[in-house]
Amino acid sequence: MTVPRPQYRRAVHPRERIAPRFEHRTRPVRLSEASPEATEAAPDVIPQTPSDLPTISRASRRGLDAFAFFVANLQTGFGPFLAVYFTQAKWTQSDIGFALTVGSLVSLLGQVPGGAFVDAVRSKRFAAGVAVAAISASAFALAVWPNFLIVLLAMAAHSAASCVLTPAIAAISIGLVGHARAGERLGRNASFQALGNALAAAGMGACGYYLSNDAVFYLTATLVVPTLMALSSIRPGEIRDVSAPSPGPGEAAAPAGGSGLRALATNRALLCFAACMVLFFLANAALLPLVGSVLTLRASETATALIAACIMVPQGVLAVCAPAFGRAAERWGRRPMLLVGFAALPVRALLFAYTDSPTLLVAIQVFDGISAAVLGVMVPLVVSDVTRGTGRFNLALGAVGTAMGIGAALSTSLAGIMADRLGSHTAFLGLAVVGLAAFGLLALIMPETRRRGTA
Numbered sequence: 001m002t003v004p005r006p007q008y009r010r011a012v013h014p015r016e017r018i019a020p021r022f023e024h025r026t027r028p029v030r031l032s033e034a035s036p037e038a039t040e041a042a043p044d045v046i047p048q049t050p051s052d053l054p055t056i057s058r059a060s061r062r063g064l065d066a067f068a069f070f071v072a073n074l075q076t077g078f079g080p081f082l083a084v085y086f087t088q089a090k091w092t093q094s095d096i097g098f099a100l101t102v103g104s105l106v107s108l109l110g111q112v113p114g115g116a117f118v119d120a121v122r123s124k125r126f127a128a129g130v131a132v133a134a135i136s137a138s139a140f141a142l143a144v145w146p147n148f149l150i151v152l153l154a155m156a157a158h159s160a161a162s163c164v165l166t167p168a169i170a171a172i173s174i175g176l177v178g179h180a181r182a183g184e185r186l187g188r189n190a191s192f193q194a195l196g197n198a199l200a201a202a203g204m205g206a207c208g209y210y211l212s213n214d215a216v217f218y219l220t221a222t223l224v225v226p227t228l229m230a231l232s233s234i235r236p237g238e239i240r241d242v243s244a245p246s247p248g249p250g251e252a253a254a255p256a257g258g259s260g261l262r263a264l265a266t267n268r269a270l271l272c273f274a275a276c277m278v279l280f281f282l283a284n285a286a287l288l289p290l291v292g293s294v295l296t297l298r299a300s301e302t303a304t305a306l307i308a309a310c311i312m313v314p315q316g317v318l319a320v321c322a323p324a325f326g327r328a329a330e331r332w333g334r335r336p337m338l339l340v341g342f343a344a345l346p347v348r349a350l351l352f353a354y355t356d357s358p359t360l361l362v363a364i365q366v367f368d369g370i371s372a373a374v375l376g377v378m379v380p381l382v383v384s385d386v387t388r389g390t391g392r393f394n395l396a397l398g399a400v401g402t403a404m405g406i407g408a409a410l411s412t413s414l415a416g417i418m419a420d421r422l423g424s425h426t427a428f429l430g431l432a433v434v435g436l437a438a439f440g441l442l443a444l445i446m447p448e449t450r451r452r453g454t455a
Helices: 036-041 058-076 081-088 093-109 111-120 124-144 148-177 179-210 213-222 224-232 260-265 268-284 287-298 303-332 334-353 358-363 366-386 393-422 424-445
Strands: none
Touching: 058 124, 058 148, 058 179, 058 213, 058 224, 081 093, 081 213, 093 111, 093 148, 093 393, 111 124, 111 148, 111 393, 124 148, 124 213, 124 224, 148 179, 148 366, 148 393, 179 213, 179 303, 179 366, 213 224, 260 268, 260 393, 268 334, 268 366, 268 393, 268 424, 287 303, 287 334, 287 358, 287 393, 287 424, 303 334, 303 358, 303 366, 334 366, 334 424, 366 393, 393 424
16 A cells, blocks of 8 residues: 655755754864864864973074183183283282282172172173173273273173173073973083183183283183174074063962062072082182192192193083083982082092192092083072072072182182191191082982973
8 A cells, every 4th residue: 555645845944954964974074174263272183382392493502502602712811811911010919819809709799789680681682792791891991901990990890790691691591491401401501611611711821822911801802793693693582581470380479579688588499509509619619729739839840731731621521511411400300410519529629638649630620520510500400490480590590609609718718727737638638528518418408409390
């Protein structure tokens, strides 16, 4: 029996005609066919660049390498060449000592204000450029007008500019790569600075020998050109401001109007680190001058060459090892690397106390290179760790620099008193005890400052 087909059909709305009949069999949309709106709505589909791995251009990376290299060239001109230059100009030892003391005092007292200035200024490149120009002008003034008043002003200007330049380089470096890769970048900076120191010392020594001692300062002044060229190649848009307050997850923002010094005084990790650095430099700063005195007594004819070798050996070790220490600090933490650097100091002092051979005294300087490589990377890295989100990075770096300067200033007096009254052997042993105390204090009170999984 056949059922007749009904003649009546329900009217279908036009929207229902275009509706899909079988939604459960809809063809999956490919990624290439997705609309921009759908792509933005699903951020897990397209991987984003992590905030802790910022994109750095090759020009900025190479520019920072060159800037660190030429800054070391600039600073080398104000090293041992100053005493030679002043002596040739018929200055008395008291005048030379007073001029050097003025520079040291400004350097000691200017660390905190210099760091605060770098924190306050928006462009870290501008702060670094002003400091470089001031150092170059100081060298030019020393060469052209070597009178007492100009020399004092030049020494003060150089020291003040150096107090700005050091935190500015650290801020630019960490701002470029982020906190997650700061250790490797700071190690690379230290390596290029060591190369710059070594090559500048050789070049300026040759310049002073074949030309004149004032030619050293003319050369130092002209180095401002390649230094500023290297700085200008660092792209400002790639530098993040590490001084700006930026609290992490679950952290409260630092009060904008709070006292910077009060913030430092309540930072336990920073205070522990500064105390360790005072003891380290109390033991370390006088070791090389004391070795110089010993070499002069045991091998007076070759003492100058041996002292030069004592300076060159640590620079070579620093250039080779600093990047490796930076990578190791990111992998294993800051505290193990600090322990390695602090442990090398008492070992070096003990070996000096029981070594008679001048050649072995030079070889022992390898331990100084290890300590220098560790601290060259760890000092700005640890300070960056303990001040994140506070906006006080450069101020804290200046405070730690002041602590280091206090220890270094007291070290030479302490070693001189021990050497005069008890002999150089006992002086080396005394400095070794102080270095061992620095290592023990670090092991007891210094916490690990590395933060995992942060930019």
